[in-house]
Amino acid sequence: MSWQQRIEQHLAQRCASDSLRTRQVNESGSGRFLVHNGKRHLNFSSNDYLGLSQHPEIVRAWQKGAERYGVGSGGSGHVTGYSSAHHLLENELAQWLGYPRALGFISGFAANQAVIAALAQKQDRILADKLSHASLLEAAMLSPAQLRRFAHNDVQALADLLAIPCEGQQLVITEGVFSMDGDQAPLGEIAEATRRAGGWLMVDDAHGIGVLGEEGRGSAYQQRIKPDLLVITFGKAFGVSGAAVLCSDDVADYLLQFARHLIYSTAMPPAQACALSAALDVIRKGDERRSRLRDNIADFRREAAQLPLGLINSHTAIQPLIVGENARTLSLAARLRERGFWLTAIRPPTVPTGSARLRVTLTAEHTREDIEALLEALHDETR
Template identity: 70%
Template sequence: MTWQQRIDAALDARRAADALRVRTTVENGAGRFLTRDQRRYCNFSSNDYLGLSQHPAIIRAWQQGAEQYGVGSGGSGHVSGYTTAHQALEEHLADWLGYPRALLFISGFAANQALIAALTDKTDRIVADRLSHASLLEAASHSPAQLRRFAHNDVAQLASLLDKPCDGQQLVVTEGIFSMDGDSAPLADIHAAAQRHGSWLLVDDAHGIGVTGPEGRGSAASQSVKPELLVVTFGKGVGVSGAAVLCSDSVANYLLQFARHLIYSTSMPPAQAMALRAAFDLIRSDVGEARRQRLAAHIHQFRAGVRDLPFELTASRSAIQPLIVGENDRALHLAQTLREQGIWVTAIRPPTVPTGTARLRLTLTAAHEASDITALLEALHGASE
């Protein structure tokens, strides 16, 4: 089979399974409303959970950073791309989240890949939740370490896998809030199991930081847990983009030597670092607390309103509220029906989720009004009749 034949066969298989991914061009899409082809939709597909991407203070901070530093960093942080703006943000994050060090990365995907690639050896074992993000599982499968996966949030099976002999070290991997189901990991129990076996815990809290816990410090803080390695990303509740790894001094120094994503990638623009600092100031303030409470009210309203629908609702108490429909074509049809009524939702299908669990991945944000939730519920009830 030639290169072209292989590519064509893979695309044909995706089309036949109603699983072909297609990008959609929109005029704007991060806020309460999304515009496409001059039509406005109420947006229930944004990860901007607190609605901070449109906040004037964050926009001004980015503009001021661009005026001071320009629009790019000019290089890797190991060459000339590590500025006072980057240093200030790292120090702020470390102090706020209670770790000796924080290291900035250009994305959460890069941070997870860098951590696992740099830390693990062929004698080691990675024990990961089966529903961990693709960045974690891909990095683990490509690493020299042995990968074992435990059933989702099953601490007993995790402990059983950790009990098995291992010549090297063991790294437990999970998320704070899972991106497709929206439910939370029992981090206290998972961390206790890891500690009993002398293992480290890596938590990716992409969907928890800013939204959960005291001052929005995330899933680990909400459960009074301090994992050895914490990854926080900035493209969801923080409203910007990028990521950071929170860790000890020695791990930070080690990553600066061996994390190839840090060494060979251009660092984020300093203006972005300044915008992020402004975002975290808001998250920690009364503004952030008010937005978290507003989001919680929307979640309660939505969950109360979908109980009688013929869809499976997950155990999520987060901004991610999936409705599991089942078959791919049914999920696509439901998403299209809602769009025809001015409601923008996205159908998520295999291989992103397991076969037979295609779903609408609905995300609620503090930017929504209660009337938006009501309109969504009315449309869902109408489409299910």
């Protein structure tokens, strides 16, 4: 089969199973409203949980950073790309989360890939929650280590796997808040099982950081554990983009030698690091935003429980409504869009077959009226 035939076949398969992915151009997509084709929609798809992507102080910090440093970093951090703005941000993050070191990355995807690739060797075993993000599972699959996935949030299944003798080291991987289900990992028990087996724990807290715990310190802090490797990302509650790995001095120095995504990739612009420092400031003082978000979650769940759709036991900003079939999910999303609500239909392979869903994300910027309007439309469309 030629390249062209192979590509055509794969695209045809996606079309036939209603799982073709497309992108929609918007005029503004991260805030409370998403504007598409000149029409304003209430946005229930953005991960901007605290509404910081439009925050004037953060926007201003980026502008001032660009005026001071220019718009690009000029190279990898190992060459010219590690500015005083990057250095300051890393120190602030390490201090906030109580780690010796933080290392900035251009994205969470890159951070996860880099850490796993740099650490895992042939004789090692990686134990990852089945529902871990693609960036984690893919890196683990590509690594020379053995990958075993454990049933979602099942600590006993994890402990059983950890008990199987392993020639090398064991790395347990999970998330603070799961990206497609919104539920949380029992981090305390996972950390304990990992510690007993002499392994290391890596937690990706992309969706918990900024939102959970005192001063928004995230899932691990909330559950009183300190993973050996904590990955936080800045594209969600921080409202920007990028990521950081929190770790010990030795691990940071090791990653500076062996994390190829750091060494061979242009560092984020210094102005972005300035914006992230400003975002961190807002997050630390952000109790009111976090409390508005919690109220919105509670309001949504109370009413959504009456819908003839599956509501997952999630108490975070991610509130998926399970529809089941791809075609039905797509048509429900399209009808809601007609009515001015922007929700994304998430389908396999992102989620297991038969569990296509509307991934509702709530933010601190939504008002009670926004949520009531969405629920009314959902009631109408699923009657």
